[in-house]
Amino acid sequence: MKIPSECKAFGVLTAVIFAGSFIAGFFVPSIKTWLGLAFGIWFYFFVPGYTLLLLLDLDNIERSIFAFPTGAIMTSLMLYVFNLVGIALTTASVIAAIVIVTVIPLFFWLRKRKHSSRATSSAQ
Amino acid sequence: MRGMERWEVIAVIVLSLAAFVLMVFPFVKDLNSEVIPISLTYDNFYHPSMAKAVHDTQQNSVYAPYRVLGIKDALLADPPLPYSIPATVSMITGVPVYNMFAILVALFQIFMCLGVYAIARKYFNPVMAVFALAIALIPATYAWLFQYIIGFSTSLEAFAFVPMILFLTMHLYDKKSLLASVLIGAALSVQMMIHGPIECGYVYLFISGAMGIMWWRTRKPWLVKSWLAMSVSAAILGGYQFYLLNILRLSGENIAGTLFAGNPIPGYFPQPPIGWLLLALTVVGGIVLLLRLVQRKAPAAQATVVLFILMMIGISLSFVIGVDGSRTMRQYYNAYPFLVLVPAAGIYALSRLIKPRLSEGVVRLLEIGIVAVVLYLSFSPTYAELNGVAGSAMATPQRWQVLQWVKQNTPADSRVFYLYGFDHEFEMLAERVSLKGDMNLVFTQKNVVSLCNQQYPETYAGQWGAAFSVKPGSVNGTVEYPVYKSFLNYPFATLYRPGTTTPIATVNDEVPLSAVDYVVFQYQGSQVDPCMAYFINQSESRGSKVVWKNDQFAVMEVAK
DSSP states (O other): OOOOOOHHHHHHHHHHHHHHHHHHTTTTHHHHHHHHHHHIIIIIIHHHHHHTTTTSSHHHHHHHHHHHHHHHHHHHHHHHHHHTTOOOOHHHHHHHHHHHHHHHHHHHHHHHHHHHHHHHHHHO | OOOOHHHHHHHHHHHHHHHHHHTTTTTSOOOOSSSSSSHHHOOOOHHHHHHHHHHTOSSSSSSSSGBTTTTTBBBOSSSSHHHHHHHHHHHHHHHHHHHHHHHHHOOOOOOOHHHHHOOOOOOOOOOHHHHHHHHHHSSHHHHHHHHHHOHHHHEEETTHHHHHHHHHHHHHHHHHHHHHHHHHHHHHHHHHHHTTHHHHHHHHHHHHHHHHHHHHHHHOOOHHHHHHHHEEEEEEEHHHHHIIIIIIIOOOOOOOOOOHOOOOOTTTTTOOOOOHHHHHHHHHHHHHHHHHTTTOOSOOOHHHHHHHHHHHHHHHHGGTHHHHSHHHHHHHHHTTTHTTHHHHHHHHHHHHGGGGGHHHHHHHHHHHHHHHHHHHHHHHHHHHHHOOOOOOOOOHHHHHHHHHHHESSSOOEEEEEEESSTTTTTHHHHHHEEEEEOOSSSHHHHHHHHTTOOOOOOOOEEOOOBBBBOOOOOOGEEEOOOOOOOOOTTTTTOOOOTTOOSOOHHHHHHHHEEOOOOOEOOSSSSSOOOOHHHHHHHHHTTOEEEEEEEEEEEEEOOOO
């Protein structure tokens, strides 16, 4: 199975974030701390942001850069709405918010890919 | 990926990581520490402490009670996201909120610079984009340190979405994406929820104007649809926040009054020096970009960026026509990653001039050499400033000890009076209802003057504190702070006046010492303070007792 270039680019982005945080690791007391920092920032900002931007026609560098502000927008707005309706801001609700704002665009992206691959194969 | 492109990506990653390390680790010495890493100014205390309150209370709808006289459900009328984002990121990373706040400010700044890089790379030139990124990430002294020294981190975070908004607007020109329009609107609403209407206000007007000009020139109906999608998306949450901040909390005349009060640039604002080389390159780049604009050689996207830069220069200078200097000057610092596109264009234009006479490799070396000199001239004073700032934290270990003691050993609803030796920021960190005793306030100096004159005050001057400045009022020349009950409990956010006809307010008042539960004070510097020694002796003779002390500070439990 061929891996989409968007997924490869996301892999590279993930590697850069974790490798970059390794440099930060020189300044922090434990591996657990810098891994937690890298994972948290990756999961909170880049995962939802990158997923939503899959729906826009951007190149991989643009998508990787704008994933950070996009993730900030999506996760923080979802959590704000959560809190408005009375859901407490806890680790569980933060994870739930991120999963929601990630899964929905991912679903649309997968559907779009399926349609475009069908269209390509029928054209062939 | 082509060879050249690979080198560009490597340069971008290395520059970003270098900036991250330089921006964070001079301040954050220990990532697991519970101490605020930057403690130079009021905002540097206020913002992280609000984030801590959101983290601890698990909500961002009402103030922590200790911020508003102990009221448990006062509506949070501050923009919530600068506090809820670090609070919730902290839950995922496990890094304490105070440190997370500082790290996120650096990340927002770095990704703002990267966003401008993405714009320049796509719509100008990839090499010029890397030059601009380098100058933006390692900038002149105060442009970099502004948010650390003055503490305008929320202004910076709100502006950090601007590159993305501009990029998506230009993406709209090419792709006509409705999702991009909705995302622009969401970004505008987040700007509103980070720093009120300032940044999102002028950005919304600019984007609307750009779309309007495009529509006027092309008459394409999708532009109208895109503008509507953006505006509706921005209004859904941004509109509510605007109501909360500017209708409920402020009144219309106060907004105008604040903006057009004719205040000059405050004296404590850094006046950034611009090196001769950067200035010369800016002149060259400015001429090139303006010529392209005037001669209509610039494509729509380039014209949009140049017009945005011109607008930011105009906003930064608008204090000369009476707009609040504090608000205009900070836009200069915010816009720095955009402004350095001009000298980067200057470097690129000069290298194109000499290119026909020299080989490609020599030209590239010359370009890198010029950028290196610009960075060196910027970096030297910046690094000196970083070390200076990092080494001048206001909160000493002795202060943190007493703060921790108060937090860990007094009831959560106790009232604490910081008589002497503390700044008003301290109440936030102790998380207790306070009677402010800030020595910076002339009003409260009479307490200490009286003690130094060996006269024990029957009542003490203080300021019962809600720690957000809202509405300059006229109650005996003091400041009035209306507090609103959370709309979650009361649908129309009625003014909360429990048992009184006057607003709950921060009021200057004089109360007997028995009105508070604890007094915190500094009794020893290089020698024992005779005024505080008198206070201890007299208070103990009246039944109060010192319950904790270190070599500088003491906590007294007040007899009832």
